[in-house]
Amino acid sequence: MLGLGLAIWLVAxxxxxxxxxxxxxxxxxxxxxxxxxxxxxxxLCALAWQRILDRLSPAGFGAFATLRFVREGINVLLPVASVxxxxxxxxxxxxxxxxxxxxxxxxxxxxxxxxxxxxxxxxLGAGLLMQVQGEPAAELASWVFRALAVAGLVLAAFFxxxxxxxxxxxxxxxxxxxRRFVRETEPARSAGGxxxxxxxxxxxxxxRARLLQSILLHALAWTLGAAEIAIVLACIGVEGVTLSExxxxxxxxxxxxxxxxxxxxxxxxxxxxxxxxxxxxxxDPGTAIALSLAKRVPxxxxxxxxxxxxxxxxxxxxxxxxxxxx
Numbered sequence: 252m253l254g255l256g257l258a259i260w261l262v263a264x265x266x267x268x269x270x271x272x273x274x275x276x277x278x279x280x281x282x283x284x285x286x287x288x289x290x291x292x293x294x295l296c297a298l299a300w301q302r303i304l305d306r307l308s309p310a311g312f313g314a315f316a317t318l319r320f321v322r323e324g325i326n327v328l329l330p331v332a333s334v335x336x337x338x339x340x341x342x343x344x345x346x347x348x349x350x351x352x353x354x355x356x357x358x359x360x361x362x363x364x365x366x367x368x369x370x371x372x373x374x375l376g377a378g379l380l381m382q383v384q385g386e387p388a389a390e391l392a393s394w395v396f397r398a399l400a401v402a403g404l405v406l407a408a409f410f411x412x413x414x415x416x417x418x419x420x421x422x423x424x425x426x427x428x429x430r431r432f433v434r435e436t437e438p439a440r441s442a443g444g445x446x447x448x449x450x451x452x453x454x455x456x457x458x459r460a461r462l463l464q465s466i467l468l469h470a471l472a473w474t475l476g477a478a479e480i481a482i483v484l485a486c487i488g489v490e491g492v493t494l495s496e497x498x499x500x501x502x503x504x505x506x507x508x509x510x511x512x513x514x515x516x517x518x519x520x521x522x523x524x525x526x527x528x529x530x531x532x533x534x535d536p537g538t539a540i541a542l543s544l545a546k547r548v549p550x551x552x553x554x555x556x557x558x559x560x561x562x563x564x565x566x567x568x569x570x571x572x573x574x575x576x577x
Contacts, residue, residue, distance in 0.1 A: 376502025
């Protein structure tokens with residue numbers, strides 16, 4: 252509710268006519284381009300997830316692609332602190348015969364790579380921002396560097412948790428979570444093994460190339476997000492914004508949104524981030540808010556069908572449950 256209030260306040264305190272005019276100039280083809288680019292990004296992330304379990308899982312790319320859209324739809328449209336979709340996605344992966352502990356391990360590794368590459372992308376944005384003249388740019392870059400220092404410590408701890416066997420200390424809790432990933436129709440032995448054993452398999456010595464591929468695919472996905480901004484600004488008619496500036500806008504606006512992860516889809520925070528960062532490059536608030544609204548179109552266009560797919564998968568699961576005997 253606070254995020255929604257902030258979003259409404261940002262729109263109401265700016266020129267509504269300017270926002271509507273800028274958004275109208277994007278046009279149907281511009282919005283279609285943004286949706287297409289977002290779909291490509293989600294598919295890249297699905298491929299990154301699939302590479303983590305390559306030769307460890309019977310599930311094909313189609314399963315990972317479907318569930319990656321489901322993960323995204325849940326995270327951007329439901330109040331789940333941007334992680335609920337990942338938990339649901341891992342649980343649904345067991346529908347394709349993946350053991351619960353291995354599904355949980357894949358989600359833990361995928362989240363590490365996703366957040367880690369976002370931190371590197373934000374670091375790139377902060378570095379480029381340092382080249383911009385003016386105190387506001389320097390202050391924002393300093394804030395990003397401080398935030399990334401904290402994020403780096405958290406990521407290091409998350410990595411150590413997966414690689415040093417620390418998960419064994421909380422095996423009972425993770426074991427309970429992995430059992431939730433398993434369908435009731437599966438025998439109890441399907442959840443055999445532990446999450447730490449599955450993590451050890453994912454991080455095995457012969458799998459470094461696959462894990463590196465996953466990391467690079469996530470990094471490419473974050474970078475392609477800047478293409479959405481470039482499409483929108485080109486359609487609106489904003490000139491003089493360079494490629495490096497577009498990268499800064501995307502990197503820092505995403506970093507600001509991620510910092511407010513408890514707010515569903517960063518409502519209000521995303522808009523404020525675009526206004527703040529866009530002002531550094533001469534983008535007026537009306538255009539910045541229109542840009543943010545355009546970035547939300549794929550959330551709805553792709554997210555709503557993903558939620559329907561999720562419910563259909565759950566219905567199929569219920570239909571597969573054994574009939575109770577009288």
